[in-house]
Amino acid sequence: MIETLLPPGVTSSEAFDDVAPAPLFPAEAALMEGRRARRRRQFATARACARRCLSELGRYPVPLLPGPGGAPQWPAGVIGSITHCEGYRAAVAATSDTVGALGIDxxxxxxxxxxxxxxxxxxxxxxxxxxxxxxxxxxxxxxxxxxxxxxxxxxxxxxxxxxxxxxxxxxxxxxxxxxxxxxxxxxxxxxxxxxxxxxxxxxxxxxxxxxxx
Ligand SMILES: CC(C)(COP(=O)(O)OP(=O)(O)OC[C@H]1O[C@@H](n2cnc3c(N)ncnc32)[C@H](O)[C@@H]1OP(=O)(O)O)[C@@H](O)C(=O)NCCC(=O)NCCS
CATH class of the missing domain: 3.90.470.20 (4'-phosphopantetheinyl transferase domain)
Structure with missing residues (x-):
């Protein structure tokens, strides 16, 4: 669905359940330690979406950790955004020479x-x-x-x-x-x-x- 909302050159991935979460990098797993099961599930599924976006851009998977203000830290040269709510998780990403900023909700x-x-x-x-x-x-x-x-x-x-x-x-x-x-x-x-x-x-x-x- 979300691909219909995006300009050309922006990759996207979405999920409607948590049956295919990403295996977390150690730093991501540490971040989720002690968090509620629902938060861990949405985090891991959103990371699976983000890794698919990175793969489409020809990038290796990397830990996607929060930076200042909670914004996810994408690899250099990549701009992206993540969202999750009941029954939906998604990520979008593009190279920084394609778009200047991206946000999804x-x-x-x-x-x-x-x-x-x-x-x-x-x-x-x-x-x-x-x-x-x-x-x-x-x-x-x-x-x-x-x-x-x-x-x-x-x-x-x-x-x-x-x-x-x-x-x-x-x-x-x-x-x-x-x-x-x-x-x-x-x-x-x-x-x-x-x-x-x-x-x-x-x-x-x-x-x-x-x-x-
Ligand atoms: C940060 C905020 C926008 C997140 O929205 P939300 O509906 O609560 O939650 P969502 O699931 O859609 O989004 C969460 C994701 O947003 C991203 N995010 C969090 N803070 C962010 C920030 N400062 N900048 C960019 N992305 C951010 C993260 O990727 C997060 O997921 P993750 O923790 O798994 O990485 C919201 O909690 C908030 O603080 N809103 C107040 C500020 C605002 O919206 N002002 C309106 C100005 S017009």
């Missing part, structure tokens, strides 16, 4: 927990969502919106290295499955503030992907 379909929408939107974004909901009530627009902002954060952070709040980005969703994001953090680093993304919603899942050239 998956969420269970359905409304956001009560109170979350007000925390992640501006008044103008709430008007935008209300118009989308009125035009097509079948789409879980709030969840798509939340996922889009998380995907943007994952694309932004490895290059910028600074926290970005949900109100530091303005996201505009389009019904045909695309969106744009414009970032406006208080103290902007020299990183492009414009991202293009795509979204899809199934009866159970929302998936978003963003990139920057």
């Amino acid at each position: 998956a969420e269970p379909a359905g409304p956001l927990p009560r109170g979350v929408l007000g925390l992640i939107t501006s008044p103008a974004e709430r008007d935008h969502l209300a118009a989308l909901e009125a035009a097509d009530p079948e789409v879980p627009w709030q969840r798509v919106f939340f996922s889009a902002k998380e995907a943007v954060y994952k694309a932004w952070y490895p290059a910028a290295g600074i926290w970005l709040g949900f109100r530091d980005a303005t996201v505009t969703l389009r019904p045909e499955g695309t969106f744009t994001a414009r970032l406006h953090p208080a103290d902007p680093p020299p990183v492009s503030p414009f991202y293009e993304g795509r979204w899809l919603a199934t009866p159970t899942l929302v998936i978003t992907a963003v990139s920057r050239g």
Whole structure:
């Protein structure tokens, strides 16, 4: 599914269960020591997805460990992103001469927990969502919106290295499955503030992907 959201040259791999986890490198296994079984399973399956992406790029498998802020540390010259949620795990990757930034996110379909929408939107974004909901009530627009902002954060952070709040980005969703994001953090680093993304919603899942050239 996720490949339909990606620009040319970006590899992807996804899984809907944990039957084929990656054998972990010692440093990855050490990281998972003492963690809950669910976290260990999602971590290992996501690593299997990431290793398939690296293999498609002609790269050897390497440990994918969290760097500053939790962002996975891909090998030099590779840009990628990882997501996992109930019933879904995925990784995407590309060489750094193909794309400048990548971010993906998956969420269970359905409304956001009560109170979350007000925390992640501006008044103008709430008007935008209300118009989308009125035009097509079948789409879980709030969840798509939340996922889009998380995907943007994952694309932004490895290059910028600074926290970005949900109100530091303005996201505009389009019904045909695309969106744009414009970032406006208080103290902007020299990183492009414009991202293009795509979204899809199934009866159970929302998936978003963003990139920057
Ligand atoms: C980091 C965050 C985006 C992860 O999203 P999530 O829905 O909780 O979890 P997901 O399963 O989709 O993603 C987890 C993966 O994201 C990646 N990730 C974590 N922190 C990251 C960061 N700072 N930058 C890039 N990727 C990151 C990791 O690969 C992680 O998986 P791993 O630990 O197995 O390697 C989220 O927890 C968060 O902190 N959000 C607040 C910041 C934000 O989204 N701001 C919006 C700005 S518009």
